[in-house]
Amino acid sequence: MGLTPIKLPYQSAKNRLFGIQPRMSSSFQQIPTFNINDPYSHERQVNRRNSRRNNALPINMLVSNQRKISNSRLTVIIFGVVALIAGLILSSVPWVHYIILKNLKLWNGTLSYHYWQKPGVLRLTKVFIFNVTNPDGFLTNGEKPKLQEIGPFVYKENMEKVNIRFNDNGTVTYQHKKILEFMPELSIIKNDEIKLTVPNIPLLTLTTQANSLPGILKHSLSAILRFSNLTPFKHVTPQQLVFGYDDPLTSLANTYYPKGKRPPKKMGLFLMRNGTLDEVSTIYTGHNGMENFGLLDRVNGMSELPFWKGSCNSIKASEGSFFPPREFTKSDLVHVYDKDLCRVWALRYRKDIIKDGVTAGYYTPDDNLLETVEKNADNACFCEDDTQCTIKGLQYIGPCQYNAPVYLSFPHFYNADPKLLDDVEGLSPDQEKHETFFKIQPRLGVPLEARVKVQLNLKVEQSTIYPTSDFRSITFPIMWLEEGVGDLPDNIRRWVYMATTFADAAVPLFTYGLILVGALSLVGVFVRTYHQLVFSRENIERGRQSILRRGSSILVNGQQRLLIVRDSYQRISNNVQETDVDAQQLLP
Incomplete structure (x- = not known):
């Protein structure tokens, strides 16, 4: 009785890529039957056992007995594809910029809103x-005057915004609430322990404005002021x-001026x-x-x-x-009001x-902000008359x-003009x-630091009205102030840093890193698969010798081919006519 042929199943390219081992059918698992009249039958069985021990190539290693998929390889492929696609998408769209702008826009609940509403x-x-x-x-x-x-x-300045109302047109309406608290530890002296000599602003304002009055009215005003004990x-x-301090002139103006102009x-x-x-x-x-x-959008x-005009x-x-944002x-x-x-300052x-x-x-x-009209015609609309815009460095704010x-x-x-x-x-x-x-910060439009420094001056015109008749025409400095913010709160400073400096460095590393990792993962899988498809003549020969020692016969289809998968050898069949051959025919 002859040997039952062993059928080696065909393995597709997909199975090779994903590491799927073919499952043997029941016919492939039949034990070869030997002729009892063959005197060498027992010897062949012994040789087959020795072959398994010596060559470590048993028949169950040629074809896997279980159909298994390599989970690790499939995981690597999925990870590589996802990482590659994600990296390509994220590198082509400004996704971080979108997240930053979403949190930058003012609406209740965002970090920028809390900073804007109560800066801290x-x-x-x-x-x-x-x-x-x-x-x-x-x-x-x-x-x-010696100053x-x-x-x-x-x-x-404890500042917050109150009476906040969001509008349907993408605006928000509010009022400022400011509380000024004196800081003696930062000041040179307590603000109520020293007397200073300054121009009498209400009196000098009155006499300067009265210069345009008819003579009889000016004389009448002068007579009244003689009994007031007011000094320049x-x-x-x-x-x-x-x-603030009590002043008779401001009190009178508050009483008799029109409602919209009352000081x-x-x-x-x-x-x-x-x-x-x-x-x-x-x-x-x-x-x-x-x-x-x-x-x-609107003021009042x-x-x-x-x-102005x-x-x-x-x-x-x-x-x-x-x-x-400047971008x-x-x-x-930029303009600030x-x-x-x-007025608006540029x-x-x-x-x-x-x-x-x-x-x-x-x-x-x-440079042209406080320039004369002759050099900056755009400032002409700030001048009510020709005398108000003739000196560089001054801005009339009387209105x-x-x-x-x-x-x-x-x-x-x-x-400013050196004459001043x-x-x-x-x-x-x-x-x-x-x-x-x-x-x-140009990307966010957030001021990291600001210092507004302005000086308040009283422009006095000499008048014949007592008691300021000896006060010459002059632009008299009263005081100057500096207001602003030196450092942002820690949470805002961290957010600005993360949204700018850190994002500029981290986002490219992250996106291109995904592309690189994804590409390397896929390349690694294909390279490994390619190496598994390389035939080793030595191992093929050992496999063929193992088959001969077992006395088995195999099915061939034209040309014999053995596929090496890891340490197993599998037969590839093209599912055409199967022929029994003697194992000796496989020898060269």
């Missing part, structure tokens, strides 16, 4: 007052000058800055586009200011909390700087200060000390 930063206002040391010499001897800078008197200079404490009952430079401000502001939240993010319900009334500016605007100019400035980008590991744009006031002859400048007349410095003694402008600046 140490916002300081530093006040420097000019003490006049020679008031009599100035009035009677024609001396220049002594006293300060700083430091106030902590007044002795006050810093506390009184900042937060407070007291005279104080910060009198209207403490508490909830009357001004109602509306800004863009960024939901309808980041080009207007943080910019004012109006789309422009009521103080034409384009000077524009309120297209930030209120200081956020600015449109959206592509502009070197503050009620005390009475700030120009100067350079990039690094603060706390984060890149920021350094902005200072535009929002009850029409008082009040002018803003930079401290110590920095970047020549009229007084004791001023020394310095760029580092007196220049306004903003450090704005």
